[in-house]
Amino acid sequence: MADTSPAPLPPSAPPSASPPGPGPGAVPRPGLPEAEGWSCPAPLRDHPVVVTGHGGGGALSAELMTHLFAPAYGEALLPGLADSAVLTVPGGPRLAFSTDSYVVRPLFFPGGSIGDLAVNGTVNDLAMSGARPLALSCGFILEEGTALRTVDRVARAVGAAASAAGVTIATGDTKVVEAGHGDGVYLSTAGIGLVPEGVDIRPERAAPGDVVLVSGPVGAHGVAILSVREGLEFGAEVRSDTAPLAGLVRAMLDVTPELHALRDPTRGGLAASLNEIAAASGTGVVLAERAVPVPDAVTAACGFLGLDPLYVANEGRLVAFVPRRHAEAVLAAMRAHPQGAGAAVIGECTEEHPGMVVARTGLGGTRVVDLPIGEQLPRIC
Amino acid sequence: MADTSPAPLPPSAPPSASPPGPGPGAVPRPGLPEAEGWSCPAPLRDHPVVVTGHGGGGALSAELMTHLFAPAYGEALLPGLADSAVLTVPGGPRLAFSTDSYVVRPLFFPGGSIGDLAVNGTVNDLAMSGARPLALSCGFILEEGTALRTVDRVARAVGAAASAAGVTIATGDTKVVEAGHGDGVYLSTAGIGLVPEGVDIRPERAAPGDVVLVSGPVGAHGVAILSVREGLEFGAEVRSDTAPLAGLVRAMLDVTPELHALRDPTRGGLAASLNEIAAASGTGVVLAERAVPVPDAVTAACGFLGLDPLYVANEGRLVAFVPRRHAEAVLAAMRAHPQGAGAAVIGECTEEHPGMVVARTGLGGTRVVDLPIGEQLPRIC
Numbered sequence: 001m002a003d004t005s006p007a008p009l010p011p012s013a014p015p016s017a018s019p020p021g022p023g024p025g026a027v028p029r030p031g032l033p034e035a036e037g038w039s040c041p042a043p044l045r046d047h048p049v050v051v052t053g054h055g056g057g058g059a060l061s062a063e064l065m066t067h068l069f070a071p072a073y074g075e076a077l078l079p080g081l082a083d084s085a086v087l088t089v090p091g092g093p094r095l096a097f098s099t100d101s102y103v104v105r106p107l108f109f110p111g112g113s114i115g116d117l118a119v120n121g122t123v124n125d126l127a128m129s130g131a132r133p134l135a136l137s138c139g140f141i142l143e144e145g146t147a148l149r150t151v152d153r154v155a156r157a158v159g160a161a162a163s164a165a166g167v168t169i170a171t172g173d174t175k176v177v178e179a180g181h182g183d184g185v186y187l188s189t190a191g192i193g194l195v196p197e198g199v200d201i202r203p204e205r206a207a208p209g210d211v212v213l214v215s216g217p218v219g220a221h222g223v224a225i226l227s228v229r230e231g232l233e234f235g236a237e238v239r240s241d242t243a244p245l246a247g248l249v250r251a252m253l254d255v256t257p258e259l260h261a262l263r264d265p266t267r268g269g270l271a272a273s274l275n276e277i278a279a280a281s282g283t284g285v286v287l288a289e290r291a292v293p294v295p296d297a298v299t300a301a302c303g304f305l306g307l308d309p310l311y312v313a314n315e316g317r318l319v320a321f322v323p324r325r326h327a328e329a330v331l332a333a334m335r336a337h338p339q340g341a342g343a344a345v346i347g348e349c350t351e352e353h354p355g356m357v358v359a360r361t362g363l364g365g366t367r368v369v370d371l372p373i374g375e376q377l378p379r380i381c
Numbered sequence: 382m383a384d385t386s387p388a389p390l391p392p393s394a395p396p397s398a399s400p401p402g403p404g405p406g407a408v409p410r411p412g413l414p415e416a417e418g419w420s421c422p423a424p425l426r427d428h429p430v431v432v433t434g435h436g437g438g439g440a441l442s443a444e445l446m447t448h449l450f451a452p453a454y455g456e457a458l459l460p461g462l463a464d465s466a467v468l469t470v471p472g473g474p475r476l477a478f479s480t481d482s483y484v485v486r487p488l489f490f491p492g493g494s495i496g497d498l499a500v501n502g503t504v505n506d507l508a509m510s511g512a513r514p515l516a517l518s519c520g521f522i523l524e525e526g527t528a529l530r531t532v533d534r535v536a537r538a539v540g541a542a543a544s545a546a547g548v549t550i551a552t553g554d555t556k557v558v559e560a561g562h563g564d565g566v567y568l569s570t571a572g573i574g575l576v577p578e579g580v581d582i583r584p585e586r587a588a589p590g591d592v593v594l595v596s597g598p599v600g601a602h603g604v605a606i607l608s609v610r611e612g613l614e615f616g617a618e619v620r621s622d623t624a625p626l627a628g629l630v631r632a633m634l635d636v637t638p639e640l641h642a643l644r645d646p647t648r649g650g651l652a653a654s655l656n657e658i659a660a661a662s663g664t665g666v667v668l669a670e671r672a673v674p675v676p677d678a679v680t681a682a683c684g685f686l687g688l689d690p691l692y693v694a695n696e697g698r699l700v701a702f703v704p705r706r707h708a709e710a711v712l713a714a715m716r717a718h719p720q721g722a723g724a725a726v727i728g729e730c731t732e733e734h735p736g737m738v739v740a741r742t743g744l745g746g747t748r749v750v751d752l753p754i755g756e757q758l759p760r761i762c
Binding site: 048049054055068069084089093095097098099103134135137138145149152159162169170171174177182186194378 | 442454455456459466470471473481515519520526530536537552553556559567569575759
């Protein structure tokens with residue numbers, strides 16, 4: 001790397017603070033006001049380098065977005081940079097546009113592969129705005145020396161997943177880096193989808209009175225990765241839940257176009273998705289913790305490892321914020337779809353504690369469900 | 382990497398051969414028929430692993446596409462996978478869609494940075510189908526331990542390049558890999574553009590009688606990277622030519638919508654672009670070698686290093702195939718545009734030697750200009 005002329009470094013600060021101007025002396029030191037209110041590894045914030053948590057989908061990721069990317073992009077940035085953007089084409093339809101990179105390790109795991117994740121992840125980002133996926137791009141960053149049969153196996157998974165999701169692979173790219181500068185295969189996918197007329201699904205639209213639904217049991221993907229990576233076994237094999245969700249969303253939209261917010265709880269798990277929607281909409285979210293479906297093997301693994309299933313990544317689940325009057329019919333439609341067979345009501349939106357997520361625990365108490373800082377497990381997708 | 386269950390490996394073979402079926406014993410050995418006709422490093426083909434040339438934009442890249450990606454994607458693949466796809470949206474406009482990953486080393490070099498390349502490269506891929514770029518996505522793969530100021534500097538370059546190209550950054554993603562599994566910053570961009578009515582620019586449309594134009598002197602980008610990477614100096618500093626070309630293409634389309642084919646000669650240089658267009662259209666291309674503008678410093682560097690400027694990468698140049706009756710007016714429009722000030726006529730299309738590129742040399746002879754096999758210099762973009 002040839003970083004010879006230093007540029008101003010945006011200071012680390014909580015996402016809720018307004019971005020301070022760049023300038024010398026901006027590197028935060030322990031005890032300074034901008035470090036207040038953080039509940040976890042404060043030392044990370046004292047080192048102005050990339051840490052694994054910056055890729056975790058939690059508070060560190062949000063901080064990077066708010067304090068580094070947004071000011072750096074400046075006016076070139078479409079306001080509200082999100083997992084999926086909706087663009088209005090002059091004289092044409094509304095387009096959803098999304099991208100993700102994939103660095104999961106290992107490349108193949110019970111229930112799927114990096115190829116499945118790349119296709120399903122981008123299809124799902126599009127579906128979360130109600131869009132019908134139209135076309136994907138797929139770029140490979142290959143490490144020199146990787147077996148071509150491995151590349152072939154990944155590409156076959158990409159093709160099969162695209163066929164299963166009913167989406168075309170329209171364009172691609174391949175780059176090669178020297179051995180020791182990659183990890184076999186990294187993928188980047190982007191996708192375009194069409195947003196049907198009358199559909200306006202955004203985190204900002206969640207509102208008090210909405211019912212919160214989840215499409216199935218949570219935590220399987222993260223535990224599947226962990227078990228294969230660490231060679232752990234938790235009774236029954238846990239398989240990734242990776243799946244395309246555009247069909248499920250379509251079935252839900254057939255009930256009513258009035259879905260308010262959808263999210264696929266990947267990195268950061270259910271907790272991160274609920275917090276994002278609560279923060280964007282300013283509504284309070286009350287989670288009925290015991291109503292959240294968790295597979296027994298995931299509960300066992302999380303207990304053993306000290307993980308909270310609410311923070312474990314999923315790759316084939318969605319959480320939906322639906323007006324109360326439509327909730328029952330939407331739940332029924334979800335349960336009638338293969339990807340929503342295990343759907344459940346897990347909470348509701350309130351006027352109280354705006355922008356926060358609170359869990360009613362099994363013992364009748366309540367606790368705040370925070371946005372995670374980094375991630376419990378790196379390189380999960 | 383956990384490649385535990387081997388999948389069938391597509392055998393290596395020249396792109397012109399029909400894909401043989403997968404199966405054991407398919408790895409080619411020296412002297413076997415499938416190795417015939419190749420003019421260079423045959424041993425690469427005997428090792429079924431990724432080599433740097435697979436990312437070079439030459440014959441090895443084409444082979445990977447034809448014999449690995451196309452069969453692996455199967456029916457999910459939009460026919461004719463190219464740098465940029467044109468999609469017809471039901472009831473809407475035609476959309477161009479493109480993606481590229483960027484792994485250039487070093488991240489910053491005379492005349493630009495990985496951020497400039499990522500934005501301009503995708504803008505240019507869209508422009509080569511005549512599209513007006515609408516929105517970009519930008520994904521970062523960061524290596525743990527990279528200075529945040531480096532990430533910031535790259536992101537600022539992305540923002541500035543997007544503003545300069547008049548395109549919005551609509552969506553993004555950040556992943557982090559452990560130290561030793563990346564190289565500071567890798568970028569992946571995708572882009573959407575609108576193809577104006579009446580415009581149909583594709584390599585297949587080049588035809589005998591077309592005049593071949595280049596928008597300016599070639600070879601600067603590759604030599605700029607090489608000089609900073611290797612610490613070489615060639616008299617005057619050579620700066621990358623990275624630039625967005627959508628404005629230039631718009632100026633050319635204002636003369637006539639009847640441009641046949643456009644290409645930005647990046648990896649593989651002018652030789653690769655001309656060969657792709659010749660092969661796709663089946664027309665013969667005659668290149669007037671002395672008419673190709675090459676900066677003196679690039680000529681000097683190539684002479685010193687044994688490189689052929691026709692094979693050196695450019696990141697802000699285009700080659701255009703234009704019907705003869707429009708050529709003069711299009712050339713004038715190019716020269717009137719800042720990105721086309723050095724435009725020149727460099728050749729023409731003929732009925733002879735269909736699908737091949739032949740150069741008329743300075744001495745009055747001719748030579749075949751082949752598709753490069755791999756690349757003269759890796760990680761150039």
